[in-house]
Amino acid sequence: MTVKRLVQLDVDSTFIQQEAIELLAAKAGVVEEVSRITAAAMRGELDFAQSLVARVALLQGLSEDSFVQVQQEVTLTDGASELVALLHQKGHSVSLVSGGFTNILQPMVDAMKIDFYRANTLEVVDGKLTGKVLGAIVDRAAKADALREFAAACGVDLSNTVAIGDGANDLDMMDIAGISIAFNAKPIVEAAADYAIKEPSLRSVASLINL
8 A cells, every 4th residue: 555645845946936025026126135135044044034024024015916916927846736636646645835925825725736735924904015924934943843733634644744845944844754855955955855856847756755
């Protein structure tokens, strides 16, 4: 009998090709400021939660109409939809965890029938972004907590989980997963992972985890 797995993927620059906050920043005219903070956070030089608060604050006043525009600009990474379909076909579960935003991800999650997901939610008041995040911020610790929670929810032992990510805020979930895969990752992440993918496609995941 095939052992059931839970495969958990980071979203920005892993499951999708872009960084959603940078697409929003382009709408707000603050892309350079946001990119600088993002790069430092991904290298592990800044605390992710603090960096997210700083970046989101720059989006204050942006119209919530920008969510639909960004959703149309988001591109799945090559092989992402095929991986999800294959996992579901074989009876496995898929979760997405993101320092990005539910406001952008929800249609994708619904369309692909993703089993579990966790991301931040941008506060909107009177049709405008307030520059604040609602609730607890999804950081590296929260991604690991989500893996534990989702694995328990679908009856998968942690030893049968797979975590895929590219940045420093993916390290905690990768550390506790049965298999960790660095995807075009920063050196600190690649060094910590069981496997590394160095091409712009998720198609090799299936063979790495023996699907």
